[in-house]
Amino acid sequence: MAERNGKEKTVALNRRASHDYFLEEKYECGIALTGTEIKSVRDGKVQFKDAYISIHKGEAWIKGMHISPYKYGSFFNVDEERDRKLLLHKYEIRKLHDKVRLKGYTLVPTRMYLKDGRAKMEIALAKGKNLYDKRESDKLRDARREMEKAMKFHR
Secondary structure (H helix, E strand, O other): OOEOOOOEEEEEEOHHHHHHEEEEEEEEEEEOOOHHHHHHHHOOOEEOOOOEEEEEOOEEEEEOOEEOOOOOOHHHOOOOOOOEEEEOOHHHHHHHHHHHHHHOOEEEEEEEEEEOOEEEEEEEEEEEOOHHHHHHHHHHHHHHHHHHHHHHHHO
């Protein structure tokens, strides 16, 4: 939950996405929420470990994202795992739909944040990694960490 440029507050990160996929293009989109959902988002009660994005009838929807019910919401609370509409331009949706359908890509959420009081989501056009790709990424990350540790210790 870090501040970026003073007006953005990261609410949730999907670290698993960069481990399981090669993230190629990133897009910023809005998300349609109810009143109690945005209050839960501001509290940081968001999880999208198994979430994915599908395009249906020219609209982008996020499925499998969990927003905990607002504790003071009573009967205004909605289903935690309901599908939520993503707000993208029509040309962006068409472009993403073509790439997903033809080239074997998938759309995954990478980050949810508040920007000027509005909930925004960063989604990525991603291609799945194989097991050996994941191992290679782990090796590179570990080697980079060791080099940084040696440089820090060496100073």
